[in-house]
Amino acid sequence: MSGKYKQVAYYPGCALEGTGHAYDRSTRALGKALGLDLVELKNWNCCGAMEVKNVDPKLQTYLSARNLSIAEDMGLTTVMAPCNGCYHNLKKAEYDLAHDAASREVTDRLSRKAGHKSYVAGKVTTIHALDWIKEAIGEDGLKARVKNSLKGLKVANYYGCMYSRPRHIFPEKDKGPGSEATAKPHFMDDLLAAAGAENVEYPLKTACCGGAHTLSDSDTSTRLVLNLLTTAEACGADVIATECPTCHTGLEMHQVRAEKVFGRKTTVKILYFTQLLGMALGLTARKVGVPENLSDPSELLRARGLG
Amino acid sequence: MAMSDAMTLDDIAARCDALLAAPNAALAAAAPERADELLALGEATLEIWLAAHGITPTVETVEGFRLLALHRQGARGEPSFNACRESCRELVYHHNLVRLDPAHADVARRLRLGAMVARHLMLFIGGKLEVAGLGEFCCAARPLRQREAPAQSTEIV
Numbered sequence: 001m002s003g004k005y006k007q008v009a010y011y012p013g014c015a016l017e018g019t020g021h022a023y024d025r026s027t028r029a030l031g032k033a034l035g036l037d038l039v040e041l042k043n044w045n046c047c048g049a050m051e052v053k054n055v056d057p058k059l060q061t062y063l064s065a066r067n068l069s070i071a072e073d074m075g076l077t078t079v080m081a082p083c084n085g086c087y088h089n090l091k092k093a094e095y096d097l098a099h100d101a102a103s104r105e106v107t108d109r110l111s112r113k114a115g116h117k118s119y120v121a122g123k124v125t126t127i128h129a130l131d132w133i134k135e136a137i138g139e140d141g142l143k144a145r146v147k148n149s150l151k152g153l154k155v156a157n158y159y160g161c162m163y164s165r166p167r168h169i170f171p172e173k174d175k176g177p178g179s180e181a182t183a184k185p186h187f188m189d190d191l192l193a194a195a196g197a198e199n200v201e202y203p204l205k206t207a208c209c210g211g212a213h214t215l216s217d218s219d220t221s222t223r224l225v226l227n228l229l230t231t232a233e234a235c236g237a238d239v240i241a242t243e244c245p246t247c248h249t250g251l252e253m254h255q256v257r258a259e260k261v262f263g264r265k266t267t268v269k270i271l272y273f274t275q276l277l278g279m280a281l282g283l284t285a286r287k288v289g290v291p292e293n294l295s296d297p298s299e300l301l302r303a304r305g306l307g
Numbered sequence: 308m309a310m311s312d313a314m315t316l317d318d319i320a321a322r323c324d325a326l327l328a329a330p331n332a333a334l335a336a337a338a339p340e341r342a343d344e345l346l347a348l349g350e351a352t353l354e355i356w357l358a359a360h361g362i363t364p365t366v367e368t369v370e371g372f373r374l375l376a377l378h379r380q381g382a383r384g385e386p387s388f389n390a391c392r393e394s395c396r397e398l399v400y401h402h403n404l405v406r407l408d409p410a411h412a413d414v415a416r417r418l419r420l421g422a423m424v425a426r427h428l429m430l431f432i433g434g435k436l437e438v439a440g441l442g443e444f445c446c447a448a449r450p451l452r453q454r455e456a457p458a459q460s461t462e463i464v
Binding site: 161165166167183184201203204206207208210213216217220223224227228230231234235 | 386389390391392393394396397400401416419420421423424426427430431433434437438
């Protein structure tokens with residue numbers, strides 16, 4: 001263990017208190033099993049998700065700035081956000097505050113009005129749950145702790161869009177060996193491989209799932225997700241591993257809808273990478289929230305001796 | 308490529324389905340041609356988007372591929388096209404994979420995966436033609452209604 005990120009501020013965000021609760025449960029359980037400290041941000045607020053930027057983009061920047069300010073006040077220099085949407089918005093706020101005077105002005109003004117210190121770019125680093133495990137434990141550290149290898153489990157890793165787009169808000173990526181790649185992310189692949197999984201070559205790991213339009217144009221979303229699912233199956237995957245509650249929920253919901261609306265049944269299972277890693281470390285399926293998933297993977301997990 | 312001249316999104320979907328349903332032997336027997344077809348399907352998809360926006364599709368290439376030039380053309384002023392950048396590059400990758408070793412034992416599977424990527428590109432562009440905001444606030448990190456309401460107030464709080 002490198003010691004880096006041994007203790008981080010934890011920003012679960014709203015989705016992990018709702019539809020993505022299994023992700024919250026498995027992230028906390030995984031951290032505990034690995035001896036990592038998650039200190040939840042006190043009185044955190046919603047990052048604005050997808051909606052607030054439509055009302056006012058600079059207000060959205062302020063919302064994330066407030067969360068970063070809380071971390072700073074708590075004496076923590078790193079915020080870990082498992083949700084791609086939260087992670088993206090924190091990174092976007094960091095970028096805007098560093099590069100846009102108008103964003104700084106609005107954040108300063110709203111912070112004064114709200115009665116707290118205004119966040120200044122560069123004080124806190126935002127990381128994703130993948131960075132957290134990769135840096136704090138690493139592949140070798142994981143290998144040494146595996147009790148139930150994921151050996152034989154074929155996994156397609158789906159990163160979604162907001163983990164790596166737009167590229168300019170992720171300056172630490174694409175920095176060569178050891179860094180994450182925006183065109184072809186690999187951190188989840190690396191971690192699951194360390195736990196014994198067999199990653200399949202999945203050509204749609206950052207492709208659009210239509211998630212933003214899941215209600216306004218459900219058929220487009222269902223068709224896009226169906227193609228993600230059938231491609232994963234064609235690649236030989238038993239499981240699609242996810243690292244975002246929005247992606248995860250979208251895949252699960254549209255898997256059901258594809259069968260109901262288009263009569264297209266797919267059987268690939270959808271699990272959070274934290275659930276897979278947790279089970280590899282010997283945690284039960286219940287402990288990592290598998291019963292909360294919509295798609296029931298219990299038969300597959302039993303067959304593989306997991307959970 | 309000539310085959311893209313009169314293709315519709317439905318034609319492209321039908322060709323993807325046909326490639327996916329083709330027997331291994333048929334795909335392997337014409338692997339280089341099918342690899343070129345993958346690129347042509349991607350180009351046809353982007354041409355439809357450009358034509359729908361009154362833009363003449365470029366005949367230039369980027370990194371040796373017209374598909375990537377068309378993507379760059381479509382992405383100009385339209386950062387939500389980030390959402391299909393990797394799909395275009397994956398298509399080029401699968402094309403190259405087949406072209407470099409058309410006799411490879413796995414060539415039929417490689418072509419099918421390429422067809423699935425081509426289909427995803429077609430679905431994305433088809434969806435974006437229906438709802439222009441697809442990919443806008445996630446991949447481009449932009450508000451959906453930025454153009455309609457450029458001067459936003461922050462006084463609501």
